[in-house]
Amino acid sequence: MIKKNLMVGQSGGPSSAINATLAGVISAASASDKVDRILGTFHGIEGVLRENTIDLTGFSELDKLAATPAMALGSCRFKLPSDQSDPVYRQILQKLMEWNVGWFLYIGGNDSMDTVRKLSEYCQEQKRLNPALDVPVIFGLPKTIDNDLSGCDHTPGYGSAARYLAVTMQELIRDTAIYALPSVTIVEIMGRNAGWLTLAAGLPRFMGGAKPDIIAIPEVPFDEEAFLSKIRALHRQTHSVIVAVSEGIKDKNGEYVGSSSKSGAVDVFGHVYLSGVGKYLEQLIKHKIGCKVRSIELNLMQRCSAHLASQADLTESFGIGAYGTRQALSGVTGRMAVILRKFGPDGKYEPYYGCEDIEKCANYEKLVPEKWFDLEDPKVQREILAYIQPLTKGAAPQFTDEYGNPDYINWLQYSSAEGQVHAARLP
Amino acid sequence: MIKKNLMVGQSGGPSSAINATLAGVISAASASDKVDRILGTFHGIEGVLRENTIDLTGFSELDKLAATPAMALGSCRFKLPSDQSDPVYRQILQKLMEWNVGWFLYIGGNDSMDTVRKLSEYCQEQKRLNPALDVPVIFGLPKTIDNDLSGCDHTPGYGSAARYLAVTMQELIRDTAIYALPSVTIVEIMGRNAGWLTLAAGLPRFMGGAKPDIIAIPEVPFDEEAFLSKIRALHRQTHSVIVAVSEGIKDKNGEYVGSSSKSGAVDVFGHVYLSGVGKYLEQLIKHKIGCKVRSIELNLMQRCSAHLASQADLTESFGIGAYGTRQALSGVTGRMAVILRKFGPDGKYEPYYGCEDIEKCANYEKLVPEKWFDLEDPKVQREILAYIQPLTKGAAPQFTDEYGNPDYINWLQYSSAEGQVHAARLP
Numbered sequence: 121m122i123k124k125n126l127m128v129g130q131s132g133g134p135s136s137a138i139n140a141t142l143a144g145v146i147s148a149a150s151a152s153d154k155v156d157r158i159l160g161t162f163h164g165i166e167g168v169l170r171e172n173t174i175d176l177t178g179f180s181e182l183d184k185l186a187a188t189p190a191m192a193l194g195s196c197r198f199k200l201p202s203d204q205s206d207p208v209y210r211q212i213l214q215k216l217m218e219w220n221v222g223w224f225l226y227i228g229g230n231d232s233m234d235t236v237r238k239l240s241e242y243c244q245e246q247k248r249l250n251p252a253l254d255v256p257v258i259f260g261l262p263k264t265i266d267n268d269l270s271g272c273d274h275t276p277g278y279g280s281a282a283r284y285l286a287v288t289m290q291e292l293i294r295d296t297a298i299y300a301l302p303s304v305t306i307v308e309i310m311g312r313n314a315g316w317l318t319l320a321a322g323l324p325r326f327m328g329g330a331k332p333d334i335i336a337i338p339e340v341p342f343d344e345e346a347f348l349s350k351i352r353a354l355h356r357q358t359h360s361v362i363v364a365v366s367e368g369i370k371d372k373n374g375e376y377v378g379s380s381s382k383s384g385a386v387d388v389f390g391h392v393y394l395s396g397v398g399k400y401l402e403q404l405i406k407h408k409i410g411c412k413v414r415s416i417e418l419n420l421m422q423r424c425s426a427h428l429a430s431q432a433d434l435t436e437s438f439g440i441g442a443y444g445t446r447q448a449l450s451g452v453t454g455r456m457a458v459i460l461r462k463f464g465p466d467g468k469y470e471p472y473y474g475c476e477d478i479e480k481c482a483n484y485e486k487l488v489p490e491k492w493f494d495l496e497d498p499k500v501q502r503e504i505l506a507y508i509q510p511l512t513k514g515a516a517p518q519f520t521d522e523y524g525n526p527d528y529i530n531w532l533q534y535s536s537a538e539g540q541v542h543a544a545r546l547p
Numbered sequence: 548m549i550k551k552n553l554m555v556g557q558s559g560g561p562s563s564a565i566n567a568t569l570a571g572v573i574s575a576a577s578a579s580d581k582v583d584r585i586l587g588t589f590h591g592i593e594g595v596l597r598e599n600t601i602d603l604t605g606f607s608e609l610d611k612l613a614a615t616p617a618m619a620l621g622s623c624r625f626k627l628p629s630d631q632s633d634p635v636y637r638q639i640l641q642k643l644m645e646w647n648v649g650w651f652l653y654i655g656g657n658d659s660m661d662t663v664r665k666l667s668e669y670c671q672e673q674k675r676l677n678p679a680l681d682v683p684v685i686f687g688l689p690k691t692i693d694n695d696l697s698g699c700d701h702t703p704g705y706g707s708a709a710r711y712l713a714v715t716m717q718e719l720i721r722d723t724a725i726y727a728l729p730s731v732t733i734v735e736i737m738g739r740n741a742g743w744l745t746l747a748a749g750l751p752r753f754m755g756g757a758k759p760d761i762i763a764i765p766e767v768p769f770d771e772e773a774f775l776s777k778i779r780a781l782h783r784q785t786h787s788v789i790v791a792v793s794e795g796i797k798d799k800n801g802e803y804v805g806s807s808s809k810s811g812a813v814d815v816f817g818h819v820y821l822s823g824v825g826k827y828l829e830q831l832i833k834h835k836i837g838c839k840v841r842s843i844e845l846n847l848m849q850r851c852s853a854h855l856a857s858q859a860d861l862t863e864s865f866g867i868g869a870y871g872t873r874q875a876l877s878g879v880t881g882r883m884a885v886i887l888r889k890f891g892p893d894g895k896y897e898p899y900y901g902c903e904d905i906e907k908c909a910n911y912e913k914l915v916p917e918k919w920f921d922l923e924d925p926k927v928q929r930e931i932l933a934y935i936q937p938l939t940k941g942a943a944p945q946f947t948d949e950y951g952n953p954d955y956i957n958w959l960q961y962s963s964a965e966g967q968v969h970a971a972r973l974p
Contacts, residue, residue, distance in 0.1 A: 134722050163727045189718050195725040283951055287854055290953045294617040295561050295851035297959055299624070300590045305847075327952065419843045420732075424722035427714055428854065430951065509950045523936045524710055524857065525754065526717045532724055 123156035124222025131164035131228035134190035135277030136429040137437035138263045141227050143182040144441020152449050162535040164196040165235060168215050172536050184519045186434050188528040189426035194535060200238045209242045216256050223448045227261040233456055233482035236260035240454030259448035260456035260478060261441055265423050267316035271481035272458035276440055279433030279511030282320030284425045289321045293331045296360040303412040304351055304361045304405050308398030310422055311366035313338050315488045319504055321364040326501040332362040335495050339488045342369040342377050348408050367397055431514030436471050443473040456481060469510035550583035551649025558591035558655035561617035562704030563856040564864035565690045568654050570609040571868020579876050589962040591623040592662060595642050599963050611946045613861050615955040616853035621962060627665045636669045643683050650875045654688040660883055660909040663687035667881030686875035687883030687905060688868055692850050694743035698908035699885035703867055706860030706938030709747030711852045716748045720758045723787040730839040731778060731788045731832050735825030737849055738793035740765050742915045746931055748791040753928040759789040762922050766915045768799040775835050794824055858941030863898050870900040896937035
C-alpha cells in the first residue's frame with residue numbers, strides 16, 4: 121500500500137476543546153497504516169498557501185494537547201471566494217498534492233465548514249475533469265462554543281464554555297449578594313443570535329436557585345420597559361438582582377438592543393460586530409432606576425478558560441476528532457462529523473458520532489427552540505438542565521507546575537510568518 | 548469560669564479567602580473553653596445595630612466554608628464617625644454587652660480595621676470612665692486581594708487572586724496568539740494605587756515567557772507616547788501584543804490615565820471611583836495605531852473565582868483567623884493579626900503570624916517598592932517570582948455536585964433586612 125500524508129488545520133474562534141479534537145485526529149491518524157506523516161498547517165488554510173506547516177508525526181503528549189486552550193496550530197479568518205475559478209483553489213490543491221496529502225482535516229466553526237465544502241467540491245470537480253488526478257479527501261470537524269450548529273445534538277466546546285459560565289455565575293451570585301443594598305449586576309455573555317451560552321449561565325437558577333433573576337436570550341424579543349419593571353419588582357424581594365444577557369439580544373423590531381450606540385462595524389464574514397449591550401443596560405438602569413449597577417463582560421475567558429474545561433466535552437471532542445479521521449481515511453469527503461445523543465437502557469446520556477452534509481449543518485443556525493422560551497416554566501427548566509448538565513460533567517485534568525502554573529503545548533513558536541518553514545519538526 | 552460569647556463579622560470587598568479566615572475563627576473559638584456561643588453578625592457592624600445575627604455554635608463544615616467565595620456573613624461599607632460621642636458607638640457597645648459578647652472579631656480591609664481601632668478605643672475609654680464595665684475585646688483580621696497593607700508580608704486573599712490572574716493570563720495568551728495579524732489585547736486589573744495584582748498577571752512573563760509584553764502599574768508614571776512606541780516596536784517581533792494594566796495607572800502629573808473621560812464620582816470612603824482605563828487605551832490604540840484591539844476587564848472574577856483559590860492562601864487565611872482569635876481570647880484588643888514570612892533552614896518559604904498596631908498597618912498603603920520598578924530586569928523578575936509564587940501554590944479542594952456545580956455555604960438566606968432575626972439558628 122502506498123501511504124499518504126494526513127494534514128490537519130484549525131480555524132475560526134478558539135475554545136477550550138478544539139485541541140482535544142486535534143488530539144483525536146493525531147491519535148486516529150497514528151493508528152492507521154494508511155498514513156505516512158501527520159502534518160499540521162499553521163493558521164489554517166493560510167499555512168497551506170504560505171507553506172507554514174509542522175510535522176506532528178510521532179507526537180504523543182495527547183492529554184496535554186487536549187488540555188491546552190485555543191488553537192495549538194493557530195487560526196485564521198480566511199474565506200474562500202465563491203468563484204472556484206479563483207487561482208487560490210488551484211494553489212491550495214497544488215500544495216496539498218505536492219506534499220502528498222491524502223486527507224485534509226479542518227477543525228472549525230461554520231465558516232471553516234464552508235471552506236471544507238468548497239474545497240472538496242473543487243477537488244471533486246478537478247477529479248471529474250481529470251480522473252487520473254489523485255485529489256485529497258477534505259473533511260470537516262466542528263467546534264463552536266456557541267452550540268448553534270444544526271444537524272447535531274450539540275457542538276464540541278460548548279460543554280466547557282457552559283461549565284465556565286455555570287461556575288462563574290455561582291461565584292458572581294456570592295460576590296454580589298454581600299451588600300444589603302439594592303443593586304443590579306449585568307453579566308454579558310457571547311451569542312449573537314443563539315442563547316445557548318446564556319442558558320448555561322442560567323444553570324444555577326434552573327437547578328432550583330433564585331439567581332440569575334433575569335435571563336435574556338437573542339431568540340426572545342427584549343422589552344426595555346418590561347425589563348425595568350421586572351427589576352423594580354425584584355428589588356422588593358431581593359437586594360442583588362443578577363441579569364444574564366446574550367450580547368445579541370434584540371428588540372421586537374429585530375434591532376440589537378442599544379444598537380444606536382454601536383459602531384456598525386462588520387467583521388470579514390459580514391457579521392455585525394457587537395460590543396456593549398451590558399454597558400448599555402448598565403446606563404439604562406442608572407438613569408431609569410438609579411440604584412448601584414455594574415456590568416461584567418465575560419469576554420474571552422468564557423471560551424479559553426481551559427482550567428474549567430468539562431471532561432465530558434474534552435472526551436467527546438477527542439472522540440469526534442478520531443471518528444472524523446477514520447471517516448476521512450475511509451474516503452468520505454466534503455462532509456463533517458457531528459455529535460448526537462442517545463439514552464442508554466437506564467436513561468443515561470450516551471453521545472455518539474455521525475457524518476453529515478455540511479450544507480445541512482452549517483448554513484442554518486440552530487437557535488434555542490421556541491418551546492423553551494418561557495424560562496420560568498419548571499418543565500422547561502428541567503428540560504434545559506437535562507440537556508446541558510451531561511455536557512458540563514467532570515473536571516478535566518490539569519497540567520501544571522508545582523505553583524499551579526499551566527503547562528501548555530506551544531507549537532506556535534515554530535510557526536513562521538515568512539513561510540520558509542515547511543514542516544518544521546518537533547524537537 | 549464565666550463563659551462569654553464570641554461574635555464575628557465581615558466587611559469590605561470580597562475575596563476567595565475571607566471565609567477561610569472565618570472558618571479559622573470558628574475553629575479556634577470552638578476549641579476554647581472560654582467561649583459559650585459563637586455568633587455571626589450579618590453585614591458586618593450593621594448586623595449589630597439591626598440585631599441581624601446568626602448562631603454559628605457547633606458549625607462544623609469548615610472546609611466547605613473555606614471554599615465558599617465572598618462573605619458568608621455578608622458585608623457592609625459602614626464607616627464609624629470620627630466623633631466618638633456619636634450615639635452609634637453607645638448603641639453598638641450596648642448591643643454587644645447585652646448579648647454577652649466578650650470578643651468581637653472583624654474580618655475586613657483597611658476601612659474595617661479603622662472600625663476595629665475606633666470601637667476598641669471607645670470601649671477602652673468607657674472602661675476607663677467606669678472600671679466596673681465589662682467591655683468586649685475588639686480584634687481585627689485583615690483581608691484584601693490588593694495586598695496593600697503595610698506591617699505584613701502579604702495579605703490573606705492576595706494569593707488566590709494572584710493565582711486567578713496568572714492562570715487567566717496564560718489562557719488569554721493562548722487565545723490571543725492564534726491569528727497571524729497585528730493585535731493588542733489590554734487586560735485591566737484591579738488596583739487603584741498598588742500594582743500587586745498586575746504583577747501577578749505578569750507571572751507568565753517573569754517565569755521566562757514572552758508575555759504579557761507590557762506590564763503597567765500605578766506606581767510607575769505612564770507615558771502614552773512611550774506606550775504607543777513600544778507597541779509599534781513589539782509588532783515588528785510579535786503579532787499579538789498583550790498589556791497587563793492596573794485600573795489606577797497615572798501620568799507623570801499623578802492624574803489617572805484617561806481620567807478626563809471619567810465621571811469623577813467617589814465612593815463612600817472618598818476614593819475616586821474608577822472604571823475604564825482598558826477602554827481608554829483601546830480607543831487610544833485604535834486611533835493612533837489602527838490595529839485590531841480589544842480590552843478585557845477581569846472585573847469581579849479576579850476576587851471571587853474560588854474555583855482557582857490557592858491552597859497556600861486558604862491555609863494561611865484559616866491560620867490567621869485561628870491565631871487572631873487566640874490573641875483576642877487572651878485579651879489583646881484594638882490590634883490586628885498579620886502574616887509574616889521567614890525562610891526555613893533549606894530556604895523554604897514559611898509563613899507565620901503576628902499582632903500589629905492598626906494605625907501602623909492600615910493607614911499606610913504598601914505599594915510595589917521602587918527597586919522593582921524595572922520589570923525588564925531579570926533580577927527584579929526573580930525577586931517578584933520568589934515573592935508571589937509561594938502564595939499561589941496548590942489547588943484548593945472543590946466542593947461540587949456530580950456535574951461540577953459548586954456546593955457553597957449559603958447563610959445569607961437566614962439574614963433579615965428587617966432585623967427581627969436576632970441569632971437565627973442554623974438548621
